[in-house]
Amino acid sequence: QEGLEGMTIGFSQIGSESGWRAAETSVTRQQAEEWGVNLQFSDAQQRQENQIRAIRSFVAQGVDAILLAPVVATGWEEVLSEAKDADIPVVLLDRGIEAPEDLYLTSVASDQVLEGRVAGEWLVETVGDEDCRVVELQGTVGSSPAINRKQGFEEAIADHANIEIVRSQTGDFTRALGKQVMEGFLRAENGGQDICALYAHNDDMAVGAIQAIREAGLNPGEDILVVSIDAVPDISPAIAAGEANATVELTPNMAGPAFEALAAYLNDGVEPEKFIITESRLYTAEDDPEGEAERRRDLGY
Amino acid sequence: MPDPQPILAASGIAKSFLSHKVLDDVGIELFPGEVHALLGENGAGKSTLIKILTGAYTHDAGTITLDGQPIHPRDTRHAQEMGIGTVYQEVNLLPNMSVADNLYIGRQPMKWGLVDTRKMQRDARALLARYDLKIDPGAQLDSFSVAVQQIVAIARAVDISGKVLILDEPTASLDQHEVEILFEIVQQLKSQGMAIVFITHFLDQVYEIADRVTVLRNGRRVGSRPIEGLSRMDLVTMMLGEALEHEDAMRIGVTRKPGELYASFKDYSLSGKAAPFDLDLHKGEIVGVAGLLGSGRTEMARLLFGIDRPDTGQLTVAGKPARLNEPRDAIALDFAFAPEDRKLDGIVGDLTVRENIMLALQAHRGWTKPMSRAEQAELADRYIKALDIRCTGPEQPVKFLSGGNQQKVVLARWLATNPKLLILDEPTRGIDVGAHAEIIRMINRLCDDGMSLLVISSELDEITAYSSRVLVLRDRAIAGELTGEAITTSAIMEMIASEPEARPQ
């Protein structure tokens, strides 16, 4: 890939809270290497103020472009206009923001509501007309993926009275809490007999929950359907073993399209599309889960 | 003659802590222009009564009147506003703040809504000058010795008091000179018509300054008498409930023959704290250490016990060279040290009397060899009896004991280790007459058993009573030594006072 050699690009990453996030970071590094870009990396440890600080420092350093994976959708106007005043293009990664569109070059992101909807539609299709009591493992309360993925899923099942979310708790996107909260669900729902499906906002919580289901003497994937989001490699063995049924892909390769857009813009002045939406594909046991897991290893996992 | 109308009066005061009745139907009347000594054994309830009068504790029953009006002091601030100034027994000041802050907290001079620090310091300097104390009022309080802090506390209380001044053992760590100054000021206040309450265990001071005494015993009032015509013997009998055996062996130290050399400190020094000195301590010998405030007595003791490490010096114990890096090493050599500041370095407040007594002995044995419960109980009971420690039992947290009884607990801790060299820094501070005699007897007995003692005391009578040798410190150096018949109060005073220009500047 050409067009960005020797350029310095700042990357403000949210943190390293999950395997997916770590993969996104390493893909970005790989991509930067391939493009010959000098990547200034900054980890914000989950804090918006650190991201703002990082962008300001990037501007002070005079980088050529900035990649920003925003921790939250709001609150970027001021600092992005500073970047704009300094003529530094900003590309948003993996989620959009609420700010005037002229403040950033483009946004490379998935549609989080769509992810939830894809998962919901899968469930609607799978259970058909049968009654289905669903338990939901939410992400961190107040985080945008949790809000959007919940919303999308609810939209998908809204017209299907037979499907109902009976319990919903936060598992903080973590495996340990996924397991612990699922245990609680199983206790509260008649040892799990009354649960038909589990919807988890990410794969990690699903992996934890699957263990809980198994330890409760039920068969995950059969007695309780499991659908989640992200398609990280760790869910693949479970899908292959039939313990998880479906997952929605969220690619960690956001940097590839971002660099392409930047190269075109910086060299040829081509304005890219404002929203580059990555695919939200559904993966099930039919999609060669083991091979998929292998392929994903290249994606920085 | 006291005015018939008392300034401050209390009657029927009762107070219990949990189920333990500390004061029972106690009363006191303070008349204008009198110095009223409040006396009693350790744990009699003197400090508790003071705290009730000044609003630090609430009382269970009884009334307090000020100028004939009943008052209910909510807290000490309230009492201060009513013109009652108090020095509580343990120095209750703020070690982290400046001297001036301590003198004026709560009533700082203000200018434009802000504290006028400059005026405050000026006032502080002037106030302390009355006590012959020339210190920097901006310096942090805990950079000064206990004695200086005591004077600061007194200066504050005197300054606050408009009607009543209460002093709870103010002279416990003061030397003669300070005591004289304090008494001058008390006389002055008295002539202005104030009432002064004075708690002490020094009967000489009672006779010197007091007009009347009230004696408490076991939380009850034994009686109030004018001091005139009250004999010493009667007073002691009032306090103890029995006559004190006459102390016949007033000069025991003189006749004692020192035994073999036990510990020998050679060329010990620590810059800024102790000039180089040599010190030989023999078995069966009591070495008294005298000196003025800040003359470095405590510093010497700290060096001898390995709390501070000397810059130079060698130590030989029982003929073998030894080194002291920390108190543990000293304890391993069978040294023991009862420090001067019992609140800070002595008692472990939340632990029980039993645990406090066994602590050093247990530390000596190591944590893996715990004493059995029976052994602990026996040890505690033995010392509670031997030193007459007044407590509800060995399981009472030591912080609830009266000041003098806490001091006894610290002594007991060290006696329990059966030391060969015992260093005592102001061992009788705050201890009542009965126990005082008992402790001196005990020091003698220990010495007869071959223990070597080094005793620091501001009470020259005490030092002359039992010492077989006296070291006089001046300006952090040994200024001289007295032995045998030469040990007299006046000889010590003379030695302290010589070369006055060499005092610390």
Place this chain on the structure above:
Amino acid sequence: MTRSIFSVVKPQFVALIAILLINWMLFPGFFNLFIRDGRVYGSLIDVLNRGAPVAILAIGMTAVIATRGVDLSVGAVMAIAGAVAATMVQGDGNALIVVLAAALGVGLLCGLWNGMLVATLGLQPIIATLILMVAGRGIAQTITEGFIVTFNDPGLIFLGSGSILGLPTPIIIMLTLALVTTLVMRLTALGLFIESVGINRSASSYAGLRARSLLIGVYAFAGFCAAISGIIAAADIRGADANNVGLWLELDAILAVVIGGTSLMGGRFSIPMSVIGALIIQAMNTGILVSGFPPEFNLLVKAALIIIILVVQSPLAGRIWHFAARPRTKRPEVSPK
């Protein structure tokens, strides 16, 4: 006797039972226990099982707090120990005993480091352990490279989700550790020494205690406990999640100790009561899980319960209780102010 009922019946037990009863009201099956495959299941067991990691942290934390310290790094040490165990067991197939020894050893080292900073350099405990709290998670992530390192070693997994005598292994580990620690503290003079140093370090060293070694030892023990907790947490999910394991758990552990009645100003401590404190916290969490409240209420419920416990435990409530119980006594007072 003027002693109030609160000094006879520990308020912690009252709180625990009250919360369990509330849970039972919200979820009638709360006290149901059933046995499957020779193992007991039920919400009550969940409380014990899920409370175990915090309880184990609290055991170590109790000793630290008794010396007037605090250890903020335990969560990070959990992550490090878990990461070490997972990478070693999954990588070269080391024997379980070696893996465990290494993980526990690393925890001990972390604790020693904290202890040195506090006792030798004289740093303030909160800031000394904050250093490892920040850096430790980074160290753990360096070991796992930011991913969840999963493993399938049955021995290690047993520590998280196996059972002994019908009870989940973490419960057994927790109870054993609590028992052994309590016995060591109380049958030797160690407990007394720790309390003494916590109350008055200066007086303690005058009395010949090795205050410094004791402090170092206490932090090392806390690190050791954190390592046990980290191993259990990793074994539970069959993977070391260095990013998230033990996150903010140090606050729970401190809360458990304080609910258990040990003062943050040091001194008297009780290991069993700290364990009860941890169980109170977990009972709240489990109650929230089974009650079906929306998750945005979690924090409110927790805050409300803590405040209620505090009010009930406070000396003021004791005085009021006492006053109500014997209205005829004059001006009762439990402790002077």
Place this chain on the structure above:
Amino acid sequence: MNPRYWPLIATITIFVLAYALAVMQFPALFSTRVLGNLLTDNAFLGVAAVGMTFVILSGGIDLSVGSVIAFSSVLIAVLVTQLGIHPLPAFAITLLATTLFGASMGAMIHYLEVPPFIVTLAGMFLARGLTFLLTQDSISVSHDFYTWVRGFYYVMPGGGRLTFNGGLMLLVFAIGIVVCHRTRFGAYVYALGGNAQSAALLGVPVARTTIGIYAVSSFLAGLSGVVYSLYTSSGYPLAAVGVELDTIAAVVIGGTLLSGGFGFMLGSLVGVFIQGMIQTYIVFDGTLSSWWTKIVIGGLLFGFIVLQRIIIAASKRDWRKKKVEAVRA
């Protein structure tokens, strides 16, 4: 030189030294732009640190500040966008609410005799929980007033901006310094930190002071929420997670003893700068992985604190020799 000033001097020296070293590595760090950013980006931390300094000086701790900041920013956002209230009255309502919140924590601490750690931990849960009740979403605030405030800055030579927020933080510190060192309230705070029991005996109004301290801390946390709101023009329920630890660290790095009674307000400002410097330095470096970032932050923290200890220890040795002494005429 009064020995009490040594920790402060040590902290300032270390900051200047560290900044000089960093500039040698990255010359771009030496610009008014970076200094301006240091003020602006740490403004909310600084404002909260002023309150925390009072709390820590009094021997307490306040774990609720992070949550209170988030609560304030969200409450303002809700008031302004959903109820259409002008930001200024919204600020006033918020500050009133947080002040009352702090005062009730102080009252619990004093009257129930519960350790501040636990009360404020419950406060931390409560404030964050209330925030979630208000909204789970982040809310953008766009109001002319915000735009006006944003346009309100002074451009320093070299292009750096002294923003409203940065200025406000300096002002709050200035007031904090005066209150801390020159008022009775300030003296009471030190007194409580020195020895609460003695303070009570000396007539310090303990109840009033304790309640006041936590009210001030929460008021300033609320003000910090206002600053955060202006800074990001939004309310975000997950904002400022863990800021309480940063604030505590800033105060302690600034030379204040956590056990209470010793320290200076100015030190906290330097502590805030040191923390900001560490973050900025790491961004400028730009090569550290996520995990090495944490390790390096821990390492730098360690370095600062140890250096501070060494300087203080060295000064103490010097001071012991010239110890202030009682001198009699």
